[in-house]
Amino acid sequence: MLRRVTQPPHIAGPLGVIKSNRNMIISDNTIYYFTSTIAQVLAATSALLAIFIQFRINEVKKFLIGEGSSVYRRKLDNHKGYEILGKLHIFRLSDSIGREDIDGIEEIIKVLRDNEINEGYTIETRQTGFQVLYDRFINNKVYLKELRNTIKKPIFLSLITITLSISIILFTDVLKDYKILTLVILISLLVITILSIYFTFIGITEGLRDRNLKNNNA
DSSP, X not given: OOOOOXXXXXXXXXXXXXXXXXXXXXXXXXXXHHHHHHHHHHHHHHHHXXXXXXXXXXXXXXXXXXXXXXXXXXHHTTOTTOTTOOHHHHHHHHHHHHHTOHHHHHHHHHHHHHHHHHTTOOTTTOTTSHHHHHXXXXXXXXXXXXXXXXXXXXXXXXXXXXXXXXXXXXXXXXXXXXXXXXXXXXXXXXXXXXXXXXXXXXXXXXXXXXXXXXXXXO
C-alpha cells in the first residue's frame, strides 16, 4: 500500500514572505507594518531635521543682521574708517537691517572694504579690518545658502516615500496578488529611505559645522 506524502503547508521566510508548495505571497501585515514604520520614521526624522536646520538658519541670519547693526552703530559713534559712508548709505543700511535684507547689508560692507583697499591696506596689514569683515560676511552668507539647500533633498525624498507608503497601504489588497511588483516597490522604498536618512545625516553634520559667529571688531 502506497502512502501519500504531503509537504509542509507553510514555511516562513524573510520579510514576511510565506512559501507554500504552490506559490509565494507577502502577508498583508508585512506590507502594512513595513510601510507604516517607514512613514513614521521618516516623518519623525524630517521634522527633527527641519527644526534643527531652521534653528541654525535663524542663528546665522541673526549673526549677519548683527554685522550690519554693528556697522550702523559704529558709524553713528563716528568710529575711524566709517567716514566714507554718507547719509544715503546710512539710510540704506538702516532700512536693510529693519527688513533683514542681507544683500543690502552686504552692499554697505563692500563699500567699506573697497575704501580700505583703495587706501592701500591689505588683510595682512589690517587683520581686523573691513576686508576681513567682508570675507567673513560672505562666507557665512554662503553657509546660510548651503543650510537652506541641505534640507531640500531629505525632505523631498521623505515626502515621496511617505506618499508611496500610504498609497501602498491603501492598495494592499491589490498589490498582494502581484508578488514581484510588490517586492520591487518595497525594496525601492527601502532604498529611498536609506538615501533620505543619509541626506538627513549630511544635513545635521552641516548644521553642526563650526562657524565663526562672532561680532565684528572692525
